[in-house]
Amino acid sequence: MASPRSNVTGLDEVFRSLDKDGDGKISAAELTLCMRAVGEELSLEDAEAFVALVDGDGDGLLGFEEFVKVVEVEGEEERERGLRAAFEMYESEGEGCITPRSLKRMLGRLGTSRGIHECAAMICRFDLDGDGVLSFEEFTSMMTMA
Structure with a gap:
């Protein structure tokens, strides 16, 4: 099992790959480019709305801590969906x-x-x-x- 530190280190690598200009923040434009690179379409408007939704400090960008919170929430939601599906099988x-x-x-x-x-x-x-x-x-x- 990965330690919490190795998980953050792994997220750090993902974050750096999204942070194209290396300024320590992910912009809506960077998010759009990265999504396009993996074959997903995300409009700039949708990316801006997403960033605004999770932007805790109001600077219009995602810092590393904000990014980690988003990923952890997504992971927790996925885990809950899996548990819910298993529960329904037994229920x-x-x-x-x-x-x-x-x-x-x-x-x-x-x-x-x-x-x-x-x-x-x-x-x-x-x-x-x-x-x-x-x-x-x-x-x-x-x-x-x-």
Whole structure:
């Protein structure tokens, strides 16, 4: 697993590649050029709107710290989407939670046979509010422990 420092170092390299003029800031024009270089179209107006949205100090440019915050938010949103998709696979009954029955069904689909009591015991380990099911928050907590 990468250390937080190596992650920032990696982001530093990405930031420098976007900062075409080397002034330590990313302008909307630089962002547009970089997006075009990777085959994506981003109008200057859209780039300016994006920069304005995340520009914490109001200088019309993205500094490194602002860039890191944007990347971290994007990464967190991607992680949440992945967890949500996994949760929905197990939830499958439309109840908004993972029940012993829905867990048993999904484990069976994955080739792991478990009894309903075993599934209830598995849920019990991570059931923080004691209601016998896993909410999305409890599921997320369980997945971050894994």
